[in-house]
Amino acid sequence: MVELSPSILSANFSNVIGDIQKIKSKNLKMLHLDVMDGIFVNNISFGFKMIEDLRKNCDYFFDTHLMIHEPLRYIERFKEAGSDLITIHVESTKEVSKTIDAINSLNIKSGITLRPSTNLNEVYKYLDKVDLVLVMSVEPGFGGQGFIEESHDRIKKLRKYIDENNLKTKIEVDGGIKSHNVSKIVEDGADIIVSGSDIFSKDDINKQIETYYDIFKNYK
Ligand code: DX5
Ligand code: ZN
Numbered sequence: 001m002v003e004l005s006p007s008i009l010s011a012n013f014s015n016v017i018g019d020i021q022k023i024k025s026k027n028l029k030m031l032h033l034d035v036m037d038g039i040f041v042n043n044i045s046f047g048f049k050m051i052e053d054l055r056k057n058c059d060y061f062f063d064t065h066l067m068i069h070e071p072l073r074y075i076e077r078f079k080e081a082g083s084d085l086i087t088i089h090v091e092s093t094k095e096v097s098k099t100i101d102a103i104n105s106l107n108i109k110s111g112i113t114l115r116p117s118t119n120l121n122e123v124y125k126y127l128d129k130v131d132l133v134l135v136m137s138v139e140p141g142f143g144g145q146g147f148i149e150e151s152h153d154r155i156k157k158l159r160k161y162i163d164e165n166n167l168k169t170k171i172e173v174d175g176g177i178k179s180h181n182v183s184k185i186v187e188d189g190a191d192i193i194v195s196g197s198d199i200f201s202k203d204d205i206n207k208q209i210e211t212y213y214d215i216f217k218n219y220k
Contacts, residue, residue: 003030004216005031005032005172005193006195006200008196020060021058023206031062032065034143036140039069041141048077048081052081052082063085063087063194064085065087067092067140068092069092070092075102079103079106084108085132086111087172091114109132110129111134112132127167128169133158137185145175147175155173158189172193173193179211182212195212
């Protein structure tokens with residue numbers, strides 16, 4: 001079954017837990033937490049304290065997407081704050097292997113991601129070490145951007161590579177995904193769908209989450 005990972009980047013930051021508590025869906029298991037440092041990307045979002053405080057108030061699987069320079073410095077603190085999965089950008093450090101090893105050594109899930117302009121060859125070598133590969137379908141930094149159509153080919157290529165090499169790596173896709181374009185992305189081979197503005201900007205957040213799961217029911 002495909003999973004949804006709603007990005008709280010588009011939630012009301014003065015009452016994030018209030019938005020999360022509107023979710024009654026029994027289908028939803030995870031939340032996507034976008035951490036930005038203003039250096040690796042041209043935006044600043046939130047850090048440990050937000051994650052720590054959310055952890056005390058909800059039980060979702062925390063899918064933490066680090067858009068920060070040299071993430072190795074902070075892996076332990078993100079785990080301590082409550083992350084269940086930490087994804088790093090392949091372009092964010094020269095110490096990619098070491099950073100993935102650091103995540104894996106903490107007994108949480110690990111992920112590798114790449115910008116839309118980065119060649120897929122940059123991540124193939126890490127796929128047997130990580131639980132997940134995150135395909136960015138917008139330039140990282142902001143919610144509410146349009147889906148980059150070339151991402152379809154990238155997802156399909158990764159799916160093929162993973163299947164042909166008998167890997168267990170999940171494919172997550174992030175950026176510009178809406179209920180009206182999600183089907184094709186699932187057909188490309190995505191296992192986890194990130195969606196931010198199309199969920200948290202809706203009046204009925206819970207209903208929108210169920211809309212996604214209704215679509216996912218059409219697939220395995
Ligand atoms: C962008 C973030 C995304 C973003 C997605 O850098 O990684 O997770 O929140 O937002 P939407 O779904 O609005 O494109
Ligand atoms: Zn993200």
